[in-house]
Amino acid sequence: EPEVTQTPSHQVTQMGQEVILRCVPISNHLYFYWYRQILGQKVEFLVSFYNNEISEKSEIFDDQFSVERPDGSNFTLKIRSTKLEDSAMYFCASNGASGGETQYFGPGTRLLVL
Amino acid sequence: AQSVAQPEDQVNVAEGNPLTVKCTYSVSGNPYLFWYVQYPNRGLQFLLKYITGDNLVKGSYGFEAEFNKSQTSFHLKKPSALVSDSALYFCAVRDGGSSNTGKLIFGQGTTLQVKP
Numbered sequence: 001e002p003e004v005t006q007t008p009s010h011q012v013t014q015m016g017q018e019v020i021l022r023c024v025p026i027s028n029h030l031y032f033y034w035y036r037q038i039l040g041q042k043v044e045f046l047v048s049f050y051n052n053e054i055s056e057k058s059e060i061f062d063d064q065f066s067v068e069r070p071d072g073s074n075f076t077l078k079i080r081s082t083k084l085e086d087s088a089m090y091f092c093a094s095n096g097a098s099g100g101e102t103q104y105f106g107p108g109t110r111l112l113v114l
Numbered sequence: 115a116q117s118v119a120q121p122e123d124q125v126n127v128a129e130g131n132p133l134t135v136k137c138t139y140s141v142s143g144n145p146y147l148f149w150y151v152q153y154p155n156r157g158l159q160f161l162l163k164y165i166t167g168d169n170l171v172k173g174s175y176g177f178e179a180e181f182n183k184s185q186t187s188f189h190l191k192k193p194s195a196l197v198s199d200s201a202l203y204f205c206a207v208r209d210g211g212s213s214n215t216g217k218l219i220f221g222q223g224t225t226l227q228v229k230p
Binding site (some may be wrong): 004 | 215
């Protein structure tokens with residue numbers, strides 16, 4: 001069964017450093033998303049991406065964040081200068097079409113900013 | 115604005131008993147409703163969804179959910195709980211309007227504890 005994969009599973013970084021989180025969505029999917037979950041809290045939407053551009057972003061997704069689909073298979077989330085409060089689990093998701101299509105989530109990357 | 119409420123932080127049930135995990139929602143357009151389950155240190159696993167049609171939807175692992183438009187609820191149910199059902203359950207909603215980008219709004223999550 002196809003699945004969304006994410007790398008790395010864990011990342012530890014120093015405050016102010018750049019991190020890139022990588023995702024490989026399900027191959028025939030068209031819509032891509034990043035969400036995050038701060039420890040013990042609910043899952044929060046960050047950004048949606050379709051047709052090589054951002055279709056919606058939340059207020060969390062400020063200028064420090066960017067997304068890219070560099071090669072038609074990977075979907076990346078970059079945080080330019082990490083803050084302590086960026087520590088969270090980051091989930092990538094994809095779905096095949098808008099409407100009722102189910103979003104399938106990857107296993108997540110746990111980011112710890114020290 | 116869209117929102118989801120899961121009023122119970124934790125639900126405890128004995129194995130073999132029926133379980134209900136509650137969810138209410140608010141959305142301006144037609145709601146598309148989802149349940150996901152999260153096991154420790156794992157990602158979100160899709161259980162079931164309501165888009166249109168029959169108000170009772172059946173999903174994975176024997177779970178079902180009932181859409182109630184008048185009460186704006188989408189409670190998750192299972193007739194007979196298993197210890198292996200113990201996990202964190204999230205309800206999510208998206209606005210079904212054509213301009214919607216697919217963004218899911220999640221509830222706070224409910225921990226289900228099934229005791230043997």
